[in-house]
Amino acid sequence: MATMEIRSARKTYGTLCVLEDINLSIGDGEFIVLVGPSGCGKSTLLRMIAGLEEISAGEIRIEDRVVNDLPPKARDIAMVFQSYALYPHMNVADNMSYSLRLRKADKPTIADKVRDASAKLGLGALLERKPKALSGGQRQRVAMGRAIVRQPKAFLFDEPLSNLDARLREQMRAEIRKLHRALGATSIYVTHDQVEAMTLADRIVAMHGGHIQQVGTPLELYDRPANLFVAGFIGSPG
Numbered sequence: 001m002a003t004m005e006i007r008s009a010r011k012t013y014g015t016l017c018v019l020e021d022i023n024l025s026i027g028d029g030e031f032i033v034l035v036g037p038s039g040c041g042k043s044t045l046l047r048m049i050a051g052l053e054e055i056s057a058g059e060i061r062i063e064d065r066v067v068n069d070l071p072p073k074a075r076d077i078a079m080v081f082q083s084y085a086l087y088p089h090m091n092v093a094d095n096m097s098y099s100l101r102l103r104k105a106d107k108p109t110i111a112d113k114v115r116d117a118s119a120k121l122g123l124g125a126l127l128e129r130k131p132k133a134l135s136g137g138q139r140q141r142v143a144m145g146r147a148i149v150r151q152p153k154a155f156l157f158d159e160p161l162s163n164l165d166a167r168l169r170e171q172m173r174a175e176i177r178k179l180h181r182a183l184g185a186t187s188i189y190v191t192h193d194q195v196e197a198m199t200l201a202d203r204i205v206a207m208h209g210g211h212i213q214q215v216g217t218p219l220e221l222y223d224r225p226a227n228l229f230v231a232g233f234i235g236s237p238g
């Protein structure tokens with residue numbers, strides 16, 4: 001997996017500045033959780049890292065290589081969205097292997113990777129099913145499977161559980177944690193769920209109005225919030 005470095009990054013849309021002075025160093029295998037209110041720039045930051053949005057100023061490095069001008073494909077990063085975005089006409093196995101088939105991987109390799117990922121995700125018995133015959137949690141697992149089979153350098157998650165009910169969310173949270181332990185994958189995970197942030201993060205990045213307010217372990221943010229905004233979010237007395 002990969003280290004990632006964001007230096008003085010900025011994003012503007014015309015005269016509107018939505019991200020400013022973003023600096024962040026992410027270690028190999030680290031699980032970073034981005035939190036902050038709606039509209040503070042979380043998705044934009046993820047999309048910039050993935051190469052889906054141009055960076056207006058500054059630098060993004062993956063494994064010490066500046067990737068600013070690389071297209072998404074060449075960055076080797078997988079993104080998992082909240083909308084399941086599965087292909088309805090393809091079964092689970094074909095959904096999971098689609099990106100490998102696009103890359104013209106050979107059949108035994110594809111079969112291997114799908115088997116491996118589906119075992120990790122408990123999807124082994126569902127490979128022939130179409131998405132409409134799956135539960136919400138199972139669909140979300142397939143979406144993760146699609147990312148895993150590519151063996152990317154890093155995973156980006158944009159509120160992947162926000163469409164699920166509370167019970168399922170809790171269950172998936174535990175699975176994501178298990179999966180992260182098994183894969184050791186560098187991950188950036190966006191959520192506005194405080195519990196998700198506190199339980200999943202190695203470090204939390206608290207954002208507000210396009211700026212990073214504080215970076216630290218869940219305990220550091222809880223014990224020593226940098227300002228009222230962070231205190232309010234984490235639920236600590238401040």
Ligand code: ADP
Nearest residue numbers: 013016018036037038039040041042043044045
């Ligand atoms: P979050 O994911 O934290 O809710 P976003 O990254 O989606 O926030 O959006 C950050 C800000 O950027 C918002 O004010 C949003 O309206 C603005 N924004 C996002 N995409 C565009 C765009 N394509 N053009 C103009 N403004 C945008």
Ligand code: MG
Nearest residue numbers: 042043044158
């Ligand atoms: Mg968003």
